[in-house]
Amino acid sequence: MFYREAGDFKTSYSEDNQTFPIKFDRWRYYFVLLVAFAVVPFIINDYWVNAVFLPFLIYSIAAIGLNILVGYCGQVSLGTGGFMAVGAYACYKLMTGFPEVSIFIHIILSGGITAMVCVAFGLPSLRIKGFYLAVATLAAQFFLVWLFNKVAWFYNYSASGQINAPERTVLGTPITGAQTEPWAAYLFCLVFVVICAVIARNLTRGMQGRKWMAIRDMDIAAEIIGVNPLRAKLSAFAVSGFFVGISGALFFSVYLGAVEVGEVFGITKSFLVLFMVIIGGLGSIFGSFAGAAFLVLLPVLLKNVLVGTLGWPTDLAAHLEFMIVGALIVVFLIAEPHGLAQLWRVAKEKLRLWPFPH
Amino acid sequence: MPEQLVFAMEVFLNGLMAGVLYALVALGFVLIYKASGIFNYAQGVMALFAALTLVGIMEGQVPFAHLINAMFGTEIHHFGWHVPALLAILLTMVVMVGLAWLVNTIIFKHLVNQEPIILFMATIGLAYFLEGFGDIMWGADIKKLDVGLPQGINEAIDEVTYGIFDYGFFIDNLDIVATVVAAALVFTLIIFAQYTKQGRAMRAVADDHQAALSVGISLNFIWVMVWSLAGFVALVAGIMWGTKSGVQFSLSLIALKALPVLMLGGFTSIPGAIVGGLIIGVGEKLFEFAIGPMVGGATENWFAYVLALVFLVFRPQGLFGEKIIERV
Numbered sequence: 155m156f157y158r159e160a161g162d163f164k165t166s167y168s169e170d171n172q173t174f175p176i177k178f179d180r181w182r183y184y185f186v187l188l189v190a191f192a193v194v195p196f197i198i199n200d201y202w203v204n205a206v207f208l209p210f211l212i213y214s215i216a217a218i219g220l221n222i223l224v225g226y227c228g229q230v231s232l233g234t235g236g237f238m239a240v241g242a243y244a245c246y247k248l249m250t251g252f253p254e255v256s257i258f259i260h261i262i263l264s265g266g267i268t269a270m271v272c273v274a275f276g277l278p279s280l281r282i283k284g285f286y287l288a289v290a291t292l293a294a295q296f297f298l299v300w301l302f303n304k305v306a307w308f309y310n311y312s313a314s315g316q317i318n319a320p321e322r323t324v325l326g327t328p329i330t331g332a333q334t335e336p337w338a339a340y341l342f343c344l345v346f347v348v349i350c351a352v353i354a355r356n357l358t359r360g361m362q363g364r365k366w367m368a369i370r371d372m373d374i375a376a377e378i379i380g381v382n383p384l385r386a387k388l389s390a391f392a393v394s395g396f397f398v399g400i401s402g403a404l405f406f407s408v409y410l411g412a413v414e415v416g417e418v419f420g421i422t423k424s425f426l427v428l429f430m431v432i433i434g435g436l437g438s439i440f441g442s443f444a445g446a447a448f449l450v451l452l453p454v455l456l457k458n459v460l461v462g463t464l465g466w467p468t469d470l471a472a473h474l475e476f477m478i479v480g481a482l483i484v485v486f487l488i489a490e491p492h493g494l495a496q497l498w499r500v501a502k503e504k505l506r507l508w509p510f511p512h
Numbered sequence: 513m514p515e516q517l518v519f520a521m522e523v524f525l526n527g528l529m530a531g532v533l534y535a536l537v538a539l540g541f542v543l544i545y546k547a548s549g550i551f552n553y554a555q556g557v558m559a560l561f562a563a564l565t566l567v568g569i570m571e572g573q574v575p576f577a578h579l580i581n582a583m584f585g586t587e588i589h590h591f592g593w594h595v596p597a598l599l600a601i602l603l604t605m606v607v608m609v610g611l612a613w614l615v616n617t618i619i620f621k622h623l624v625n626q627e628p629i630i631l632f633m634a635t636i637g638l639a640y641f642l643e644g645f646g647d648i649m650w651g652a653d654i655k656k657l658d659v660g661l662p663q664g665i666n667e668a669i670d671e672v673t674y675g676i677f678d679y680g681f682f683i684d685n686l687d688i689v690a691t692v693v694a695a696a697l698v699f700t701l702i703i704f705a706q707y708t709k710q711g712r713a714m715r716a717v718a719d720d721h722q723a724a725l726s727v728g729i730s731l732n733f734i735w736v737m738v739w740s741l742a743g744f745v746a747l748v749a750g751i752m753w754g755t756k757s758g759v760q761f762s763l764s765l766i767a768l769k770a771l772p773v774l775m776l777g778g779f780t781s782i783p784g785a786i787v788g789g790l791i792i793g794v795g796e797k798l799f800e801f802a803i804g805p806m807v808g809g810a811t812e813n814w815f816a817y818v819l820a821l822v823f824l825v826f827r828p829q830g831l832f833g834e835k836i837i838e839r840v
Binding site: 281283284286288297303374425429474478480487488 | 551579628630633638640642645648652772774775779807811820828830838
């Protein structure tokens with residue numbers, strides 16, 4: 155009743171092939187875009203941007219990237235933190251090396267550089283599969299973090315070993331640095347999120363996405379029906395690296411402003427993004443957003459309730475947070491192994507009939 | 513004999529000892545993976561939890577003291593008694609068996625027939641939970657663990673090597689004990705798997721779940737048993753590492769050290785875990801000794817992974833892993 159495909163007639167092929175073929179989905183998509191671009195920037199303040207919106211948007215990009223690799227192509231990766239670090243350091247080197255170029259271009263270029271690094275570490279995936287590959291990608295994680303710690307060229311020989319984002323503007327508005335307005339940072343990230351989501355959505359429902367899914371379901375069978383595993387796997391690594399690199403660059407330049415690599419891009423970050431992908435739903439772009447929102451909001455909520463409302467000591471609340479996050483993940487996997495995206499699909503099925511089920 | 517070579521030999525021996533400790537952690541992984549196909553990321557945290565519990569029982573700490581104090585405004589910390597080490601170890605073992613039963617009943621019974629990646633994620637969730645739980649139960653401060661194991665430089669080896677090379681090797685007594693214990697543990701496990709009824713049942717389950725079920729083996733019992741065994745191995749690893757560097761959060765990171773060992777040795781092989789551990793231990797110590805100073809040190813963080821990665825490219829199933837046969 156509320157969600158229906160019936161009566162939605164297409165009269166041309168381009169209409170039939172559009173990104174959201176169902177009218178309801180399309181309108182909902184336009185509505186969300188409208189709210190995100192035209193309403194949210196006017197009502198948010200510093201706290202909301204820094205605690206909720208920026209992490210949500212940036213992690214969404216990373217989750218989409220990882221979802222392409224894990225959910226669509228079936229290559230489990232635990233190196234996301236390291237690849238985000240590549241994006242961050244590439245962005246830093248570009249920003250300090252070519253200050254006259256727009257930061258927009260820098261961030262896209264850092265995505266490209268990360269894609270290349272990601273492909274290099276993806277090469278073993280042609281030989282190694284499953285858990286062996288997951289552990290192999292940890293090599294990337296540890297090696298990259300070590301590299302950025304030890305080679306002083308990457309942090310411009312600064313004494314602290316940190317990298318700090320210099321102030322940059324887009325259309326005259328500061329985007330990085332201390333002068334940034336919350337809405338400007340929010341809109342800048344939002345533009346990237348929308349671009350990435352549109353690219354990812356269209357890649358995954360086209361020929362390339364089908365090749366990836368064929369490889370995921372069974373790579374030998376895919377090879378027999380004519381999918382080149384080398385190109386399919388490496389392209390998944392490249393696209394995934396591109397997104398993860400962009401998110402790393404944004405994470406460093408817009409969100410944090412100063413980064414110490416071992417702390418920010420450590421192994422926990424890899425796990426966090428993987429959690430987002432799995433809780434959100436493997437092989438679903440919507441799921442990446444849902445997972446990112448869930449895991450960004452949960453700690454904020456817990457902290458507010460435990461420390462703010464109940465007045466518990468912060469260290470106790472931090473431990474309790476670990477317990478609750480861990481327990482929720484387990485509960486989630488037991489109740490719905492296919493993630494939030496599956497819950498949404500079920501809800502749509504229900505809405506199609508509700509309130510007249512017969 | 514040139515000085516460098518003597519140093520290298522000392523590093524080699526120390527690497528061998530470190531490798532045994534890695535192997536000890538890897539062993540826990542292999543046990544669970546073989547019997548239930550679960551890649552148990554929580555193994556490191558289980559070692560931490562076991563060590564925390566052991567210290568807590570020995571010192572007579574009140575569990576959840578911090579939480580109780582925060583909720584009721586009381587000031588309790590200790591019961592005021594000390595439990596002898598052996599009894600405390602036994603009690604900790606009981607706790608670990610209870611934990612195994614709980615983990616199996618609450619989590620993995622409901623996840624039968626799920627994909628391996630889902631099971632893996634569940635163990636990460638378990639790791640998070642246990643980490644927070646252990647800290648809340650026993651407190652997050654760094655604790656000293658002393659169950660009476662010998663520590664410090666081994667005088668005999670020092671003297672003997674001094675007589676031969678004019679340079680005494682520094683070998684920690686604790687490392688020697690760990691080596692002996694690990695060897696005994698592996699030997700016992702192999703005997704258990706080969707010659708006892710439960711061990712055979714365990715191997716049957718590892719081979720084929722459904723076939724094992726159809727000849728009357730209780731999967732539930734075997735899984736609880738395997739998780740208890742892994743808990744026992746975690747306890748031993750926790751004692752060794754805890755005595756070496758104190759019981760603290762970083763103890764749970766030894767799981768990350770064990771992963772390349774597993775890759776190298778193969779996920780399914782107990783001897784593989786031992787040999788892999790030795791190779792990784794010696795390899796990373798020698799690499800740090802030879803190449804480390806040139807590139808700024810701290811290569812131990814990644815060398816093991818890169819070594820395992822390069823190795824896997826040539827032999828994807830690890831040294832002793834079962835050959836991967838793929839059919840369409």
